[in-house]
Amino acid sequence: MSTATSLAEGRPRALPAILGKAIRLLATIAVTIFGLLVVTFLIGRVVPVDPVLAVVGDRASQSTYDKAFVELGLDRPLYVQFGLYVEKAVTGDFGESLLTKKPIIEDIARAFPATLELATVAILIGTLFGIPVGVWAAVRQGKLVDQVVRIIGLMGYSAPIFWLGLLGLLLFYAKWGIVAGPGRIDISYEYAFTPTTGLFLIDTAMQGQWAAFRNVVSHIALPAALLGYFSMAYIARMTRSFMLNELAQEYVVTARVKGVAEWRIIWVHALRNAAVPLVTVITLSYASLLEGSVLTETVFAWPGLGQYLTNSLQNADMNAVLGGTLLIGIIFVGLNLLSDFLYTVLDPRVRRRS
């Protein structure tokens, strides 16, 4: 195609470019997920826990043991075992949990909404506070506000989240009684509504159970604020650096010369340009909340994925551990690639180049 036509058809051509990018991304996802499967499979093979004993119990006779050994496919070569593992994983079969005696996938499906709800509220807090704070610090670079924001950020990077969680419970729950204690909801409200989505905030609000809703809010406030603080530290820092970059551009000078109001230059002109890389940052920090949730959920007895994982670990329930690890890995990969993709779609410069 000649340059002239491609220029004339600039917009229609952008779509195939995105498609090509999407296909390449899908290939990357496939390779990475295959890698995740290899890693979890290998971890599962080196465990000192005997998988047969875990199924039949240590009082089983030799013949029962041998039968289970064959049933689990442990007599076959390693690559055949890996093939079976992949085949099962693709259909969502990660085996049965020793602890709950239910398929791992069911357990995870039940725990996941709790983690999702917590992470979503946390990222909302982190974004709503992080962006204005970061913009403010950039505008007043080097001033007191900037220093305070930097110190708040450093504290977020340095404090162990489980320790802050314990202190939070001590002060806000035990001493001052401002928020509810560990758990997602008080037992008395647990049957006041039917968990259709599994996201209690939405379920209670939709069914008009406002007392239960307030209870849920009171339970989620502290852990979400805590996780939100950690993502706020990151988002504010990145917003500050993107905004500093934008405010040094020539279009800002032009706008000032034209007499555009300063608030408009900052919040409309500059922030809009900083928004593209910010989307990436927010997606990535959403993904990292999944990680932060392991410790937070343990402290707050939050019945999510993180707590499921640590409970299974402490009971040597390897199927559950590996299933959970694999799933979190896949979500992590998905969000990472999503942020890559959003960047390409949102930034016209990147879009045109590809």
Next chain:
Amino acid sequence: MSTPVPRQSLGEWLISEQPASRNQARLGQIWRTWVLFSGNRLGMIGLGIVVLLVLVAIFANVIAPYDPLLGGDLRTERLLPPSWDHLMGTDDLARDIFSRVVHGARLTLLVVALVAIIATPIGLLVGTVSGYFGGWVDTLLMRITDIFLAFPRLILALAFVAALGPGIENAIIAIAITSWPPYARLARAETLTIRNAEHIDAIRLQGASAPRIIWGHVVPLCLSSVIIRVTLDMAGIILTAAGLGFLGLGAQPPQPEWGAMIAGGRRFIIDYWWVATMPGIAIFAVSLGFNLLGDGLRDVLDPKAEK
């Protein structure tokens, strides 16, 4: 080391424009970095905290007033609040918390040092080999790196510890396994620019083998940026180790590991707040120190990086 020329002070010798020996040039470079770094107040505070950690770890036996593992009288000395006798109070086994925190510095330092010693060479090796050879070697190694990067760090460490069994040695191995990928990425990026430099061409034309070029001429040039990155990561390593300890997967009781101590004090946090709070302050202070030190080093050694 060559002796300074007479009538020249040490400072002049260090910043001499015409160093007479390789050692003088090296020491001069270190001195210049130090002068720049010492102007960074927060960085100096960070360095102070880290030096203090090292000193406390070395002299733990002298500093700690009580035995870190053996408690006092279980009837009268359990869960005492902080006082002059017990600066941080005592725990449920009547052990002096201050002494345990002091001895815990050794474990923390051990974890940080061993993880750095294990993960840095792996990252450097993978990154430089990948960047130097390019082609399918690069594709393969970087795919593997990406797979490790695809797991959230704590989750992967959890899975490894589950496989290897709990304990501080396995926690160190697990954290090291999850730490090297960013270093490999960084070393690769550096190698890609170094590989086409003229002095590398010159060495290659002299017939140097690939391992010799990588080890002798590429790795030294990658080292400074990787070391900054490792320093910046140390706070994260400490927090991960403490997290594993808190979950009961790192150091096992009665070892005075800070994360495990917080887990131990968790049960009585409402009535006896100091048991869980004190070790947390230690973790916080030390990782803050490493963060400040890393930021300061980056500002001095890597001016390109975002401030």
